Amino acid sequence: MSWFNFTGSDPSQPSHYTLAGETPPSCPTPTEQMCALQATNSAGSPVITDALKNEIINSLQNQVNGPNVRLKSR
Numbered sequence: 001m002s003w004f005n006f007t008g009s010d011p012s013q014p015s016h017y018t019l020a021g022e023t024p025p026s027c028p029t030p031t032e033q034m035c036a037l038q039a040t041n042s043a044g045s046p047v048i049t050d051a052l053k054n055e056i057i058n059s060l061q062n063q064v065n066g067p068n069v070r071l072k073s074r
Contacts, residue, residue, distance in 0.1 A: 014045040
């Protein structure tokens with residue numbers, strides 16, 4: 001699986017990410033915002049499954065990183 005930086009406005013849209021590579025990216029401030037996710041790479045875009053969408057929602061609502069979701073540092 002690959003890491004993708006969040007570069008858009010909708011965390012559930014694959015087109016709002018850019019490929020970062022195999023290492024989790026660092027996530028600067030501001031806080032409590034989507035930073036990156038880890039997913040299967042499909043032609044340079046993440047494959048966002050229902051399980052990954054749920055992890056994104058959980059991370060944003062509870063302000064915690066998940067196994068495949070990174071929020072910007074506090």
